[in-house]
Amino acid sequence: MQAHYLECCDKDIPRRVRVFHVDLIVMSDKTVIKGNPSEYVKLNVGGCLYYTTIGTLTKHDTMLRAMFSGRMEVLSDSDGWILIDRSGRHFGTILNFLRDGTVTLPETSKELAELLAEAKYYCIAELAEPCNQALTKRKEREAEPICKVPLITSQKEEEMLISSTTKPAIKLLINRHNNKYSYTSTSDDNLLKNIELFDKLSLWYSNRVLFIKDVISTSEICCWVFYGHGKKVSEVCCTSIVYATDKKHTKVECPEARIYEETLNILLYESRNAPDQELMQATATRGSGMSSYTSDEEEERSGLDRLRSNKSNNPG
Template identity: 60%
Template sequence: MEEMSGESVVSSAVPAAATRTTSFKGTSPSSKYVKLNVGGALYYTTMQTLTKQDTMLKAMFSGRMEVLTDSEGWILIDRCGKHFGTILNYLRDGAVPLPESRREIEELLAEAKYYLVQGLVEECQAALQPAVKLLYNRSNNKYSYTSNSDDNMLKNIELFDKLSLRFNGR
């Protein structure tokens, strides 16, 4: 099954092929596009997208890291490909809608950390932060804050101290 999204082609069934490790040389005009096999999911994207931000992908495709390729020229990345399309879209656009489920955001966060996509890491972490809501019910709160609340509190403490001293021996 193949699915096309922008510059990416995703395919879930990929036969195993012979592999080799090389430094990526992306200088020729024919290497403007890159074929990626991420955990069996195939993606076809541009060098510009992969090197747009300072990430692990930029390091891979600038020749600083070794890459594993198969006999058909697909660059192999040994990670789950489930969220790689979202990461590519983030690299293209600088923002993506996050998944609705907490589990999916956690999965995306793990992948963003692996690929060192710092902006996406921060967005995922922010989405996972618990929301703090302060609720006030002033009608049921006898001691809600007013301009003279502090004075009233001091008077009550003083009265309590006087009563404690007076009835201490009883």
């Protein structure tokens, strides 16, 4: 049997391969291929050139087995290249699957859909099925939101959510329409900062904490409430009253450090057992389990009241 060497462009085949003559029965411009499994054939798939063995092409019960086992006629050119009128982009992956029975699937949905189409065309059910499953899962994952934040419309909904979840919970109460008092100049900015911080924390900890937004309550304008094991553990109130002349003004602040601290504390309630009390006391800023935020103006006012009280009690 006469043999000659050809340069190979398939990366999985040595650069120089020994190509044996394959018996070709020519019928006009079509050819019926017959040969031993170890013999190489030249394939031109949509302009991409491949060298592979007849054994690889006939290894599985596919359309390629029918093409290269003499059961079907194939097109060939004058140089002996077998012509397949399909895109050659994923044909290397097709060959690898025929050789090994498994391949690494593409990462993008577009390439995965292209490989699925080629697997269906060549009737390779063993490859089409995992492609179809991976594509379905990928579409479901792409359509699913990263995190979900329920917006409650009643106190009953809040109680139901908190009692039914196994996670600790953080609720942000936002009531911009509470116009009982007028805002200070920076209150709107601080309200937006609280909303942005809530959105950031929900993206970070959505797998560990249930985040809830409350826009119906009228008790406060902006308040964080933290729940563990279905019970209220602490809160950070960002609303305070500022006394200027004889008028009252509502002030909204954004105590980020305090909110971060309470968020980390609430993660202690992830386990079924209650957190260690000594640890909770060490991380709490006050003696009680409940905590709230006091503005600088309130502290200053409280200090002035104490000073006046001391002067009145000690007139001398």
